[in-house]
Each structure stands twice: as structure tokens, then as C-alpha cells.
Amino acid sequence: MSLHPILLVFLLFLSFALILRKRARGGNLRLPPSPPKLPIIGNLHQIGTLPHRSFQALSKKYGPIMLLHLGSVPSLVVSSPEIVKEMLKTHDIIFSNRARPMSVDIILNGQEDLAFSPYGEYWRQLRKLCVQELLSLHRVQSLQFQRDEEVDRLVKKIRRSSLQGETVNLSELLLDVTNDMVCRAVIGERCEGEDGKSKWGEMSRKILLAFPAFSFRDYFPNLGWMDNLTGFTGTLTRTSKEVDAFFEQVIEKRRVLLTDGSLSSKRNFIDILLHLKETGLHGFDLSYGRIKAILLDMFVGSTDTSVTTMDWVMTELMKNPKVMKKVQKEVRQVVGKKSKVDVNDVNKMGYLKCVIKETLRLHAPVPLLIPRETSATATLGGYDIPHKARVYINVWGIQRDPKVWPNAEDFIPERFENDNAVDSLDQDFHFFPFGGGRRICAGMSFAQATIEYVTANLLYWFNWELPTGVTGKDLDMSEAFGLTILKEAPLCLLPIEYI
Known part of the structure; x- marks a missing residue:
């Protein structure tokens, strides 16, 4: 969202030229x-x-509901749970559309996906299809065998480094294992190229950089032509063609397997979508273009949020050794002497879940959610909100608000231990890292299953130490803004196998 310095100077010049x-x-x-x-x-x-x-x-100075003008776009910023509750409970339909930035429009090639489609019959049908067929709790549980296999590979890789006394780039390893899990869940195989690196991983990075990048069209619709001059339109178009070719190849391969009956019973997302297209179940018209858009949602939505959260979990534990000791004690007591961490074990790890929740509170993966857009004028917090206003919900700010959370900046997982603690479906919107209302994240169960299982294995199999000369106080907590709030510096740790 931030402006390039040259663009800022240009726009300031225009501003002062027209100041009268x-x-x-x-x-x-x-x-x-x-x-x-x-x-x-x-x-x-x-x-x-x-x-x-x-x-x-800005909200500390101008209040919990504030109107900004970002270029020529009126933009509402909401920073209190009370206003969010009014917005997503009383006026949810008016606030259910999402702003569709230029980057999304071009990369999706104009197709209607789940994340950015306007609220209406098509979106309702698509969400129902995705929740029932792709992201239901039963479907997430059916993919546990893939998580088992990929985490086993991860543990073996870390064990080799441990035996050699080498530090590991844990941020990179978490990205790799999550990419492999998501690829297998979505298209049935790892997306590895000839060099062993993930083909999807490289494209994913391009997309994640493109989504939050500044576009003239998004803030100055009449100056949209300048995106051609800056080269932004060309970059997006090339990325779109690359993504389209990737999915085209994947769809054709799976379509052939579906036709000749070679698919296994453990079907993945793309097989289900192709089956629905051929059979016409749910009475829903699934074109290949729509299938590509849905698959892209699944890839981007499932990978970045999970990786970001696990990265911050391990970072916070390294900064807070007492919490690390307590959560590892729980994990190891629950698992005992078994040869693997069972998913049923994870369900008994109450304190681990508190650690993950506290991380999601302090480091909301999508801090502003996906910006919404009003479909009509509305009254909110006693103010009139214009039609077509862009709406930012500052989840990050609310979840760090000292009026809502005592010692808001401190990492205290115990705050989630009591029976009345809020959860990810908090009706008062004190804690809602996965969003809320009609647009709540459909992939919440998938993300939670990944985060909990991978983290439990990291804590069970290894003790973790910082590199020589580095203390918890020295850890770089700098953020990088993208589709999610990434940890800017990679987390490099020394793993010591737990025997």
C-alpha cells in the first residue's frame, strides 16, 4: 500500500499544483x-x-471508526470490537462485498473465485460447494495421512542437521513442508521441479508480492493507465499467464486420470472439482476458468497463513523459554514413548492450543483482513458510511488493544486457559484472526490442523537452541507486509534431537 518515493513526489506535485x-x-x-x-x-x-x-x-488520535481518503477512494478504518460487531452482525450484507484490486483481477484473469466474488447467489453456491466438498472437517481429517508423510520427511531432514550439529533455517523448512502439504491436498502431488525446488513456491512468492503492491488503478481510477508505464500491468500479466499454464497442465493431467479410472480413493481438491464439473452435482456451472480460480484460492489461502503463524509460534517460544518448557512438557507427556505423534494426541494438548491462539492474537496472519466494500450507504457507530467505501478492519490493532486485553503486548498463552476464553469464533470480536461474518475464512479447519500438527512434532522431537551468541532478546521481530504479516528475518535455530 505504501507509495514508491518517486510516485509520492509526482503526486505531491500534482497536489500542490491544484491546491487552490x-x-x-x-x-x-x-x-x-x-x-x-x-x-x-x-x-x-x-x-x-x-x-x-x-x-x-491514526486511530488512537481520531477514534475507533475513522474515514481516510486513500487517493480518490474513501476508506473506512474500524479499530474496535464494538464497531466490528455492529458491522458484521447488524449490517453484514452491506459489508459483505470485498474490494477487488487490480492485481487480483489480472492474476485471476477476470474469473470469479471464492475470496473476491461479490456477495450474491454465485458466491453463496460457491462457498457451500467449497465448505461441503473441499474444506469440511471430514475432508480435512481424510487428508491426515498426507500430513503424516510430509511431517515425517521434515523430521528426518531436521534430524540429519541435528546429527551434524548444523543450524537450520526453520522459516524455509516450514515453507517447504507447507507447500508440499498444500500441493498434495489440492492437486495430488508435490510441485517439485527438476532441481527439487517447489514449482509452486516460486509462483506463490510472485503472487504474494503482487497482491499488496501499489497500483494507480486501485487508488486513482482515472490514472490507471500509469500502471502500464510503471510496468506493473505487464508484471501481473506475465504472472497470470504463468499461473494459468501451471493449472492448465495440472488440470489436463488429472482429467486424463479421472477419465481412465486411474485415480485412487484418496481424492484431492482438483479431482473433486473435476468430478463436480462432469456430473453437474449441486447444479453449479464449473468452467475450467472457475476451477483455476478456486485452486488459486486454495493454494494462496492455505500456504501463507499457516507458514506465517508457525514461524511466529516458534519465534515467540524462543523469546519465552518458560513457555517453551511448559508446552514441551505437555506435548511429551501426552505423546509418551510412542513412535509418532498421533493426531488424537494433538487434540489433548490444551496448552499448545493456547500458545497458538496467543500467537494468532499478537501476530494476526491477515492483520487488516481482506478489505471490504460497501454495497449501499449504511449507518455505523452513529456515522454515515458512503456507498462504495473501502473498509479495513484492523484485527491486528483490536487484538493488541489494552482496553480489550490486559498486558496486550505480552506473550501470555495462559490468558486462553480458562473455560470462558474466547476462541476463533468469538462473537464479541475480541479475537478473530480468521475473520468473521459471512466472509469468515472457509479454510480455518485446514489451517488449524496444519499448524497444530506440525508444531506438535517440532516440539516433541527436538529441543531448540539459538545460534551461539544469540539470545531471545536479540531475535529480530521485524515485520514485512504482504498478503500476511511475514517475519522479515528468517528464524535460524540449532535442533537437538530429544531422546
Whole structure:
């Protein structure tokens, strides 16, 4: 979202060149408080490289519901659970559309996916199909054998480094194992190239960089042509063609297997979608273009949030050795002397779940959720919200609000231990890392299963130490803003096998 310095100078020049123009009248609407803005660029200059932190700082001054002007787009920022509850309970339909940025439009080649389709009959049918056929608890459980196999490979890889006394780049290993899990769940096989690296991983990085990148069209629709001059449109188009070719090849391969009856009984997402296309079940028209868009949702949504969360879990545990000792004691007591960590064991690890929840509270994977767009005017918090306003819910800010959470900046998993502790379906919106309302994350069960199982294995099989000369206080906690809030510096640790 932050502007490139050259673009900022250009827009500031336009602003001051037009400084004497009359400002448009606000009419009789009672709009939320707004920071002072510049002509043309509005409040864009006040948003830094970490928008969730910029929004939090502005909200402390202008209130929990605030209207910014990001370029020519009126943008609402909501930073209190009470306003979120009113928004997603009382006015959920009006706030159910999602803003569709230029990057999504081009990469999806104009196709309608689950994440960005406007609220309506098509979206309802697609969500029902995805929840029932792809992301149900039964379907997630049926893929446990894949998680078992991929985690076993991960443990063996770390064990080899442990025997040689080598540190491992845990961030990279978590990305690899999650990519492999997601590839197998979605298309039935690992996406490995001839060099052994994930073919999907490289494309995924391009997409994750493209989604939050600045686009003139998104903030200055009349200047959309400048995206051609900056080369952004061309970059997106090339990425779109690369993604399309990847899925085209995958679909053709699976379609042949489906036709000749070579598929195993343990079907993956793409097999289910192709089967639904051929049979017409659910009365839903699934074109190949729509299938590609759904698959892309599954890849991007399942990989980045899980990797980011596990990375932050291990980072917080290294910073908090007492918590690490307590959670490892629980994990090892539950598993005992068994030769593997069973998924039923994980369900008994109450404190581990608290550790993961506390990580999700402090490091919400998608800190602003996916921006929404009002489908009509609405009244929210006593203010009038314009039609077509872009809406940012600052989950990151709410989950760190000292008015909501005592010692909000501290890592305290025990806050989730009591029976009345909020969960990921919190109706008061104090804790909602997977979103809420009609647009709550459909893949929540898949993400939780991955995060819990991988983390339990890391804590069971190994003790972890920081490299020589590094202490928990030295750990780099810097963030990088993308589709999720990534840990900027990789987490490198020394694994010591637990015997």
C-alpha cells in the first residue's frame, strides 16, 4: 500500500499544483472523523510500509471508526470490537462485498473465485460447494495421512542437521513442508521441479508480492493507465499467464486420470472439482476458468497463513523459554514413548492450543483482513458510511488493544486457559484472526490442523537452541507486509534431537 518515493513526489506535485481548487462538499452526511488530507493523494502519505501500524497510530488520535481518503477512494478504518460487531452482525450484507484490486483481477484473469466474488447467489453456491466438498472437517481429517508423510520427511531432514550439529533455517523448512502439504491436498502431488525446488513456491512468492503492491488503478481510477508505464500491468500479466499454464497442465493431467479410472480413493481438491464439473452435482456451472480460480484460492489461502503463524509460534517460544518448557512438557507427556505423534494426541494438548491462539492474537496472519466494500450507504457507530467505501478492519490493532486485553503486548498463552476464553469464533470480536461474518475464512479447519500438527512434532522431537551468541532478546521481530504479516528475518535455530 505504501507509495514508491518517486510516485509520492509526482503526486505531491500534482497536489500542490491544484491546491487552490475548491474541495468537494461533503453534503449532509455525518461522516466519521478524518485526519487532515492533501489534495489528490488524500491521506496516502500518512500510511507507511506497515499499514496496520499506521492505522493503529491514526486511530488512537481520531477514534475507533475513522474515514481516510486513500487517493480518490474513501476508506473506512474500524479499530474496535464494538464497531466490528455492529458491522458484521447488524449490517453484514452491506459489508459483505470485498474490494477487488487490480492485481487480483489480472492474476485471476477476470474469473470469479471464492475470496473476491461479490456477495450474491454465485458466491453463496460457491462457498457451500467449497465448505461441503473441499474444506469440511471430514475432508480435512481424510487428508491426515498426507500430513503424516510430509511431517515425517521434515523430521528426518531436521534430524540429519541435528546429527551434524548444523543450524537450520526453520522459516524455509516450514515453507517447504507447507507447500508440499498444500500441493498434495489440492492437486495430488508435490510441485517439485527438476532441481527439487517447489514449482509452486516460486509462483506463490510472485503472487504474494503482487497482491499488496501499489497500483494507480486501485487508488486513482482515472490514472490507471500509469500502471502500464510503471510496468506493473505487464508484471501481473506475465504472472497470470504463468499461473494459468501451471493449472492448465495440472488440470489436463488429472482429467486424463479421472477419465481412465486411474485415480485412487484418496481424492484431492482438483479431482473433486473435476468430478463436480462432469456430473453437474449441486447444479453449479464449473468452467475450467472457475476451477483455476478456486485452486488459486486454495493454494494462496492455505500456504501463507499457516507458514506465517508457525514461524511466529516458534519465534515467540524462543523469546519465552518458560513457555517453551511448559508446552514441551505437555506435548511429551501426552505423546509418551510412542513412535509418532498421533493426531488424537494433538487434540489433548490444551496448552499448545493456547500458545497458538496467543500467537494468532499478537501476530494476526491477515492483520487488516481482506478489505471490504460497501454495497449501499449504511449507518455505523452513529456515522454515515458512503456507498462504495473501502473498509479495513484492523484485527491486528483490536487484538493488541489494552482496553480489550490486559498486558496486550505480552506473550501470555495462559490468558486462553480458562473455560470462558474466547476462541476463533468469538462473537464479541475480541479475537478473530480468521475473520468473521459471512466472509469468515472457509479454510480455518485446514489451517488449524496444519499448524497444530506440525508444531506438535517440532516440539516433541527436538529441543531448540539459538545460534551461539544469540539470545531471545536479540531475535529480530521485524515485520514485512504482504498478503500476511511475514517475519522479515528468517528464524535460524540449532535442533537437538530429544531422546
